[in-house]
Amino acid sequence: MLGRRVEGSTATTVRVGGRELLSFAGTGYLGLAHHPEVLDAATEALRRCGLSASASRTTSGNFADHEHLEEALAEFMGVEAAVLLPDGWLADEAVMEAYGDELDTVLVDADAHASLWISTALTRAQVIDCGSGDLMRLHALLDRHGEHHLAVLTDGLYPMQRRMPNLHDLLQLLPRTALLVVDDSHALGFLGEGGRGSLSGAGMKDSRVVTTGSLAKALGASGGFVAGSAGTVERVRRRAEAFAGTTPIPPAVAAGATAALRVLEREPVRVRRLRAHAAHLTRIGEALGQEHPQVSVPVLALPLPDEERGRTLERALQEAGMFVPWTQYGGGAGALKISVNSEHRSEDLDRLQAVLEAHWLRP
Ligand SMILES: Cc1ncc(COP(=O)(O)O)c(C=O)c1O
Incomplete structure (x- = not known):
């Protein structure tokens, strides 16, 4: 409809x-889609690069504007690296493409966004609904599956349910080899220091954490990203068809999003x-x-x-x-x-x- x-x-x-x-x-x-600096940056790039990147990043579609945005995002979030995807949905799928092969168990919060749930179709791991932020249930599941290669999938903020998962406690419970995938689409620009997201200051640098998100929310742009360690980003670039087999966001949108990040940092x-x-x-x-x-x-x-x-x-x-x-x-x-x-x-x-x-x- x-x-x-x-x-x-x-x-x-x-x-x-x-x-x-x-x-x-x-x-x-944050009303950034209409900010004059954002529009100026996008217009300049639109004239310089045209309407579309017209090819995947692995061929001739890798523009300086994409790389600048990735660097700016990683710096803003306090992580080693970030990689752009055409949208936030594909960012979640890219993580599962990158790691799914090696997982035996994937625990998903009941309220997780559809893109996280659907991404689990890309792994042969056992997928378990672990309830709505139910740490007790998660604890029991981790006890049972803790020695497996496992990942926990959650949003960083659930705006419709008006709740936040307890990521700090979740990280305490999580085995050292596990992966925590946090879709921070709604938390970026709202939670954490200066809007740095749900894990800002507590866990962003934890090598078990992979953050994904949409640029179409607080940043007022379009596109998605995966952020985390340099190894995670390299893995997404190498393994995810959602990255290698798609045309990236237009360079003009990337330039606009970089300008939006600058405004957010400054204000x-x-x-x-x-x-x-x-x-x-x-x-x-x-x-x-x-x-x-x-x-x-x-x-x-x-x-x-x-x-x-x-x-x-x-x-x-x-x-x-x-x-x-x-x-x-x-x-x-x-x-x-x-x-x-x-x-x-x-x-x-x-x-x-x-x-x-x-x-x-x-x-
Ligand atoms: C939590 C969450 N993840 C992912 C997405 C998908 O993002 P995009 O619209 O950039 O594909 C959305 C969009 O509504 C979302 O709310």
Whole structure:
């Protein structure tokens, strides 16, 4: 099912049906897709390199802009190296292509993103659902399978469930030879020091950790990456067809993403604003009867399984000048999915709350 057709956007608005609406949608958590420095860098590279790399990185499609972004990402995250993939989904698959042969057991968090789950089809290892951040269950499973070659797959932040896995304790439990794959798509730019991700300061340099992510969220670009030790990156480059057999992101997008990283490094205040808005969103949720979450995140999914009621609320918000999509993500139960970014003003969230409170009980 397609969402509404968007004709244009800024960091906080979308044009839908010819009308400019205040947007509470998407995952551009830091509003960087529209930052002037990002657009200038992308435009310069677009003119210098054209629209596409037009070949894989292993042939003639390896541009300086790709390498600059990989270096900038590794430096920002405090790891030895990073490698780009065409998107975040393929980044998860690339890790499994690189390591899957040698694994006997793969433990996956029940809420892990579909890309992590689907990546397990690329290994012949036994795949075990280890529950939603259930460390006790994981402990028992590790006791049983600990001597095997094993990997644990988890997201670094679960925005829909509004929870964070306890990566620190997980690393304590993990055998020395095991692998911990963390999809940090939603944590990069939000968690950790200056938005350096879920493992920032605690575990990023652990050689058992492999981090993956999407550039299409806080960095406002497009593409994916695998980050970790130089050995991991080399392995992905050598073994993953998701890397060798695909055309990389356009050099212009890589240049834009590098500029976005620079802005993020220079302006940690964006991350602080985003966290303040996430806390505000938690209060809005509570005012509407939602439980207090384990962690405040920039996303709030208000469950509304009935499509007609969902669409009615979506329309009421639109009449009040706001864009908040009702979605049935992955065929699951319908919800009004609200997201905020660092460029919203506090008054924007107050406006949203007023309309939601007026309609929530009688959508
Ligand atoms: C946790 C997570 N991993 C991976 C992806 C896929 O990223 P991309 O859209 O860059 O393929 C997403 C996208 O929604 C995601 O939320």
